[in-house]
Amino acid sequence: MDRLIVSVSGVRGTVGGTLTAAVATDFGCAFGSMLGAGSKVVLGRDSRPSGAMIKNAVTAGLLSCGVDVVDLGVVTTPGAALMTRLLEADGGVIITASHNPHPYNGIKFLQPSGVALPATQANELKEIWQSGKFATQAGLAVGRESVNSRTHPMHIDAVCAVTDVTGVAARRFKVVLDSINGAGCVVTPMLLSKLGCEVVHINGRPDGMFAHTPEPIEENLADLCDAVRKHRADIGFAQDPDADRLVVVDEAGRFIGEEYTLALAAAFVLSHRKGPLATNLCTSRMIDDLAESAGCEVFRTPTGEANVVEAMLANGCIFGGEGNGGVIEPRVVPVRDSLVGMAMILQYASETGKKLSELAADIPSYHLVKTKLPCPLEAAAEVISLAREEFAKNPEAKFNDADGLRIDLADGWINVRASNTEPIMRIFAEAPQLAQAQALVGRVRKIADKVIG
Ligand code: MG
Numbered sequence: 001m002d003r004l005i006v007s008v009s010g011v012r013g014t015v016g017g018t019l020t021a022a023v024a025t026d027f028g029c030a031f032g033s034m035l036g037a038g039s040k041v042v043l044g045r046d047s048r049p050s051g052a053m054i055k056n057a058v059t060a061g062l063l064s065c066g067v068d069v070v071d072l073g074v075v076t077t078p079g080a081a082l083m084t085r086l087l088e089a090d091g092g093v094i095i096t097a098s099h100n101p102h103p104y105n106g107i108k109f110l111q112p113s114g115v116a117l118p119a120t121q122a123n124e125l126k127e128i129w130q131s132g133k134f135a136t137q138a139g140l141a142v143g144r145e146s147v148n149s150r151t152h153p154m155h156i157d158a159v160c161a162v163t164d165v166t167g168v169a170a171r172r173f174k175v176v177l178d179s180i181n182g183a184g185c186v187v188t189p190m191l192l193s194k195l196g197c198e199v200v201h202i203n204g205r206p207d208g209m210f211a212h213t214p215e216p217i218e219e220n221l222a223d224l225c226d227a228v229r230k231h232r233a234d235i236g237f238a239q240d241p242d243a244d245r246l247v248v249v250d251e252a253g254r255f256i257g258e259e260y261t262l263a264l265a266a267a268f269v270l271s272h273r274k275g276p277l278a279t280n281l282c283t284s285r286m287i288d289d290l291a292e293s294a295g296c297e298v299f300r301t302p303t304g305e306a307n308v309v310e311a312m313l314a315n316g317c318i319f320g321g322e323g324n325g326g327v328i329e330p331r332v333v334p335v336r337d338s339l340v341g342m343a344m345i346l347q348y349a350s351e352t353g354k355k356l357s358e359l360a361a362d363i364p365s366y367h368l369v370k371t372k373l374p375c376p377l378e379a380a381a382e383v384i385s386l387a388r389e390e391f392a393k394n395p396e397a398k399f400n401d402a403d404g405l406r407i408d409l410a411d412g413w414i415n416v417r418a419s420n421t422e423p424i425m426r427i428f429a430e431a432p433q434l435a436q437a438q439a440l441v442g443r444v445r446k447i448a449d450k451v452i453g
Pocket of ligand 1: 077099240242243
């Protein structure tokens with residue numbers, strides 16, 4: 001199924017299919033009309049080859065509405081968010097389809113803080129786009145374009161400002177980095193070198209030719225695990241194409257799971273400071289256990305980075321993120337940032353003197369099974385409603401509709417929801433034992449198979 005997905009997370013479609021230069025220009029016009037002539041927008045893109053086409057099209061739309069555009073070039077998503085704030089822009093745009101493969105690209109729109117648009121503004125933008133009524137300007141009133149190539153050093157400075165650079169550098173960590181030929185290719189080794197690391201870089205050409213399926217999950221990271229073993233490294237890091245997500249491989253070359261990125265970073269933060277944390281409803285209970293031991297509260301939100309960030313800002317959270325490897329340190333930038341995640345985990349290893357496998361083993365473990373299946377958006381509601389009926393048979397079941405359907409049971413939980421960026425359904429379940437978690441997923445999977453056929 002090929003359709004343009006327009007959601008609170010932005011626009012995503014297939015390049016030359018649903019996401020054409022004309023569509024991208026219209027979204028540029030819509031965002032420009034919303035902000036108004038005389039505004040300033042910061043624009044960055046990930047390294048995928050279609051990025052130049054989409055960037056130029058969005059830029060044309062913005063300029064035509066009298067908006068000035070600052071082109072950051074190929075930068076990470078957290079880098080673009082940081083620059084939106086530092087350059088005091090009226091908004092930001094990032095051209096990326098994150099972990100989606102080549103056929104896809106996307107456009108994300110940011111507030112002046114660097115955070116994605118809130119739902120009300122995302123809806124307003126969609127309405128302007130649908131209306132096709134744009135506030136285009138004539139002659140000298142069109143916008144001006146400029147280039148800014150300071151994103152990488154500014155980002156590194158922001159991360160180092162909250163990191164014990166000398167302490168980490170003293171350990172001379174050996175790190176294997178897999179940047180998937182994405183937006184993290186240039187800035188990440190610069191940061192790791194500053195942190196005194198010896199870096200073995202694989203997939204480090206920022207040409208957007210993804211060397212493996214881009215989502216940073218175990219099945220796609222065999223080369224990284226092998227390289228960690230071969231080079232006898234202390235740790236392996238994998239980024240997604242726009243470098244907001246981070247996944248960690250331990251010193252034995254074992255993929256320890258993207259949920260551990262957030263848990264390890266949370267353990268590090270709580271070893272220094274106390275305060276509330278925030279994460280989404282699909283993230284492992286590990287963070288709750290860590291927060292409880294530290295006497296801190298965890299706010300749970302619907303899935304979507306913007307929801308987590310909103311809860312963080314509303315509750316003065318010192319840390320937050322998502323179990324997909326998304327670490328948010330609000331003092332650097334209020335979006336997921338693989339670079340600050342690396343700095344935190346390296347500093348944690350440095351301060352404790354422990355290996356990655358030992359740090360992971362210190363955290364109470366659960367089995368979180370994550371599955372996804374192709375599912376038309378229309379069928380998702382029926383699957384969710386039937387799942388509710390199925391689990392209503394469990395007298396202890398508690399239902400939460402904040403994000404798809406989350407069902408909490410005495411010894412685990414399950415979440416069933418439709419993606420808002422792809423025609424897929426995700427079924428996650430967590431329990432102390434793997435077989436329990438698999439059985440929970442199996443109960444919903446059976447329902448989904450019946451509905452979808
Ligand atoms: Mg991403």
